[in-house]
Amino acid sequence: MASIFGHSIVGFTLTKLIDNKQVKWLLFAAIFSAILPDFDVLTFKLGIPYEHPLGHRGFTHSILFAIIWALILMLAFGRKNKLIWFMVIFLTTLSHGVLDAMTSGGMGVGFFIPFDNSRHFFSFQGIIVSPLGVGRFFSEWGLRVIVSEIKYVLVPCSLLLIVRFLANKLKNAHYNEI
Numbered sequence: 001m002a003s004i005f006g007h008s009i010v011g012f013t014l015t016k017l018i019d020n021k022q023v024k025w026l027l028f029a030a031i032f033s034a035i036l037p038d039f040d041v042l043t044f045k046l047g048i049p050y051e052h053p054l055g056h057r058g059f060t061h062s063i064l065f066a067i068i069w070a071l072i073l074m075l076a077f078g079r080k081n082k083l084i085w086f087m088v089i090f091l092t093t094l095s096h097g098v099l100d101a102m103t104s105g106g107m108g109v110g111f112f113i114p115f116d117n118s119r120h121f122f123s124f125q126g127i128i129v130s131p132l133g134v135g136r137f138f139s140e141w142g143l144r145v146i147v148s149e150i151k152y153v154l155v156p157c158s159l160l161l162i163v164r165f166l167a168n169k170l171k172n173a174h175y176n177e178i
């Protein structure tokens with residue numbers, strides 16, 4: 001898996017790109033949603049093996065889970081802007097599996113569970129897989145994870161936010177001239 005930091009950065013970025021107005025609660029929900037799929041590590045404690053559809057990188061990393069979770073939050077919190085809530089939560093939840101499919105370890109991501117239980121990786125796997133557990137994260141391995149996420153997550157997300165900021169600045173400058 002990518003680290004909690006990498007997933008959070010994507011949740012933050014997608015929220016800012018899609019809706020920069022009602023950021024407070026939507027931003028919190030998006031960051032939580034970007035991390036949520038990894039709650040499936042609790043299945044290890046229940047004796048559910050990694051490769052099981054409910055195991056790590058299984059159903060909670062699937063497209064269907066992202067849809068269901070987005071619908072729940074949209075109905076619960078997206079009173080005025082249901083479509084924006086749905087899109088942000090769906091994309092941030094789905095982004096978790098996308099990042100995990102770009103990591104260097106594990107058994108792949110079950111994007112199509114429950115319809116197809118196979119696991120998938122993308123051809124690009126440059127993000128170093130994060131160790132499970134806080135203790136192992138604060139090690140040389142964890143440092144390599146952070147460096148790879150800076151390179152493949154933070155820099156691209158920052159560039160997207162800079163482009164968005166500059167586009168808004170140009171748009172506002174144009175409207176002020178009229």
